Amino acid sequence: MPTILGQNQYGKAENRVVKITREGDTHHIKDLNVSVALSGELDEVHYSGSNANVLPTDTTKNTVFAFAKEHGIESAEQFGILLAQHFVDSCEPITKARIRVEEYDWERIETSEANSKFIGADDVRHSFVRKGAETRTAQITYDGEGFQVFSGLKGLTVMNSTNSEFWGYIKDRYTTLREDYDRILATEVTSVWRHSWDGGDKRRPNWEKSYQQTKKHMLHAFAETYSLSLQQTLYQMGSRVINSRAEIDEIRFSMPNKHHFRVDLEPFGIKNETADGAVYYAADRPYGLIEATVLRDGAEALIPVDMTNL
């Protein structure tokens, strides 16, 4: 044989597993990206195509989701240890397993202005913002006479682990989507808002305070809206900003629906019910893309439809 096989490994990479744990109305998230790489007595599959020693990568993926439900995700390390041990101990030809984990951290959106130690009845306990600052944006134009100031943000990722439904939509011969009465709602907000100040007599806004408050109203409206669609949530976020911030006349959003599909674990005899705290598959594409402008009544729509170059 003129060639020989060198190092080899295989497995399912980037399993996006999200585990919601419910403690009454208080929810907790673990959000991981888990990659499995197995090696062992795998010469034959390369040389002759015999799959006799191959545990399918599809099975390694299912194991990740099933383990998340059965054992929970205590930590990235503990979850990785469980998986690595499982593959090597339960599958004879597999002699080595490498589990790589990326963990995405989420912070609670605190909706109560009061000391968060005293959780009020209307405090939301299922709304999260992904850690890591969003990117703040601004575009200023001046034509010698007046200014136009757009402020904005992108990369603000938020999630509600309940209080979201989607049903009652059009159904045609191509519809397969099942109506959902308790789903995860997650999106990465891109938004641009226009200040009414144009350099004239109006008071110049305090840009820092205006940004912080706008973001706060956006987050609170996201957390507090019981959502029947992402479109409805978007409109609530926009109106909250317009109604709370006198200096802003127009706001536009571009919000991808970051789908989280509840994993079917029935084939493994595991129930994955929402009410018990379920395991979800975070899909990255395709995604629904919901975009709209919210205006103060009587204001002109001046923010471009396509905000990518702002």
Ligand SMILES: O=c1[nH]c(=O)c2[nH]c(=O)[nH]c2[nH]1
């Ligand atoms: O909030 C949603 N709005 C939609 O328009 C839509 N379409 C879809 O398939 N899922 C969803 N969710």
